[in-house]
Amino acid sequence: MIEKNNTMRETRKINLIAALMLMLCIGAMAQQPAQPPQIHNFSVKETIDYAAKNNVQVQNALLNYKIQEQTNRSVTALAMPQVNGSMGLTDNILIPTTLLPGEFVNQPGKYIPVQFGTQYNANIGASLSQILFDGQVFVGLKARKTALDYAQKGAELTEQNIRANVYKVYYQLLLSKTQMDLIDANIARAQELLHNTNEMFKNGFAEKLDMDKASVQLANLQSQKVETAFMIDRGYLGLKTLIGMPIKDSIHLTDTLTYEMVRDASLNAKDYKYTDRRDFQLLDLNKKLNEFDVMRYKKMYIPTATANASIYTYAYRTEFDVYKGGHWYPSSYVGLTINVPIFDGFMKDANIQKAKISLKQTENQMEALKINIDNDVKEAQLRFASAMALLEVQKKNMDLATSVYEQTRKKFEQGIGSNTEITSAQTDLQSAQTNYFQALYNTVAAKIDYQNAIGKL
Secondary structure: OHHHHHHHHHHHHHHHHHHHHHHHHHHHHHHOOOOOOOEEEEOHHHHHHHHHHHOHHHHHHHHHHHHHHHHHHHHHHHOOOEEEEEEEEEEOOOOOEEEEEHHHHOOOOOEEEEEOOOOEEEEEEEEEEEEEEOHHHHHHHHOHHHHHHHHHHHHHHHHHHHHHHHHHHHHHHHHHHHHHHHHHHHHHHHHHHHHHHHHHHHOOOOOHHHHHHHHHHHHHHHHHHHHHHHHHHHHHHHHHHHHOOOOOOEEEEOOOOOHHHHHOOOOOOOOOOHHHOHHHHHHHHHHHHHHHHHHHHHHHHOOEEEEEEEEEEEEEEOOOOOOOOOOOEEEEEEEEEEEOOOOOOOHHHHHHHHHHHHHHHHHHHHHHHHHHHHHHHHHHHHHHHHHHHHHHHHHHHHHHHHHHHHHHHHHHHOOOOOHHHHHHHHHHHHHHHHHHHHHHHHHHHHHHHHHHHOOOO
């Protein structure tokens, strides 16, 4: 009894130590710090590469490819031998009764009830079937690669659309950073103007109204800076969401975008081809799948041939001891089944006609897409040319507005200019800067749309 109590105490002690260790482990895991935010310094190419790996739409498109791979495996399986095993047990609670003519037992004119069989029957065996010829299966095997190509092209098209959006957001944020630098420069000018106006007011060369106008101008610029900073922050959130980056991470853009880079861009649409567009390639693959569909339904008119084989063994018992011994009776066969379609109420013909109509729809979509591609390319060219022309005008206008402001500021500081003139010059400069950056972005966006239109993005 004493040994038993000691054993129980030792067991409880061990269990207590194990419980304490488990609690310590759980506590240590709970105290582990979360994954710290990461800082990503990305060029536009690195941003696109990141989106290709992390954007949910791209990931799901790639998963569609994997789904098609498994679908192809199931099609291949139809042409492989099909082997099945089975096992059965039957309890004939009431053994079936058969009536035998009385002549068998010298009782003419009567029917004698007789029960055949045993109460317990069992069987164990396996069966095999192999398609020797089935037109639909063979067409399915031929269509496997086209179906895989279709899934792959769908993934590429999804990635291309994401890529176009990444380009636009990335360059818009680059321009926003430059725009913010100009706002800071404008604020510095306004602060200097306010300071100079204040000194002139102290010396009796300016009115308080001039100081108030300068203060209002500075406040407007500071408000513009706050709004622009908010828009930039929203843009970064949108970019991170687009490429699938955790919101807590930071992304710094390392590329640059200058007027000279945009000005030197050129478009050459002489040799663009419809087949370069991924959406056109996708439709072309869809057309091939439609053709396979027509072929598949036509093959339904051809007879099918299947080889069959089975081997079974049976047991018959009057007591429930089927698997305890006794005699088993084997049985096997090998056969060939040929199915010849004769009449199905024109179902096959209806399926063929539906497949042909779907094929025609795809052909119509391809012709319509050609027109749309021509339109996209021409529209992008026109938009780019217009944006480039407007960019040149806005660049000159901004340079001129900067020069006018500087001259007006000097006149005001020398006491030969009015506050109204310098306020107007400041407003014109801000408007010219805004118009310039909008023209610069429109030119970049037009080039991206053009590259997308010719399938070269």
